[in-house]
Amino acid sequence: MSDNTSSLRSPLGRARGLGSAKDGTHHWWAQRVTAIALIPLLLWFVASIVSLAGAPLPAVQAWIASPISAVLLLSLIVAVFHHAQLGLQVVIEDYVHAEGVKLVLLLAVKGAAWLFGGIAAFSVLKIAFGG
């Protein structure tokens, strides 16, 4: 606490200005892990969607409900929304410098990712368990 004598900023104020000292590597790594997971998942997803072009609802539901599709779709949903949230966080941190606005936007993106990811996952489960 001795640097309080040479600076008017409180330790908390300085820490806020600098950001957390332990979160960056984890964020960076999670962005990479989700990116790697997304490569096969998205290639599989696009191929499946293409083969379902114009398919009637029962065929689409049967595809979603099959065990492999359901599990892969749930993995895709988790990976996409996690990756998107981490990525949008970086974009916001790069461009938005007003602390309050930044905090609100970061929370909104996190909330939206949870919400839409949850809705998507619930829809898959509902179809898979024949709701």
Added chain:
Amino acid sequence: MANDQTRAAGGKRPRPLSPHLQVYRLPVTALSSITHRATGVALSVGTLLLVCWLVAAANGPAAFASVSAFIGSPIGMVLLFGWSLALFYHLGNGIRHLFWDAGHGFDIATAEKSAYAVIAFAVGATLLAWIVAFAVLGGR
């Protein structure tokens, strides 16, 4: 090192100048970088289309019919085409990023080549996906 720039800077070491954006043509590597960000943001929004599709499929015939009608409409097709192009670009360029992270391909010549390769992959994969999709559609 007394060139014009040094003299203009009052004899000091020349500082790097930032490009004058209105007259400066971005190198392909810079374009590919900002496009990665733009496609990442666009895909995040576009993924809501996926959510709509899943919700509609879970909801039943009426909801599924209206989402299918939207996707089949001109606006829907343009959005879906844009989503697929953005996806293949971001996927290809994401792999380029992962190679960099592993320490490969970071010299300018390679980075330029891989930027063009990603563009070619994105266009090619998108066209392939749509050609096959229309073939599937025509076969129904």
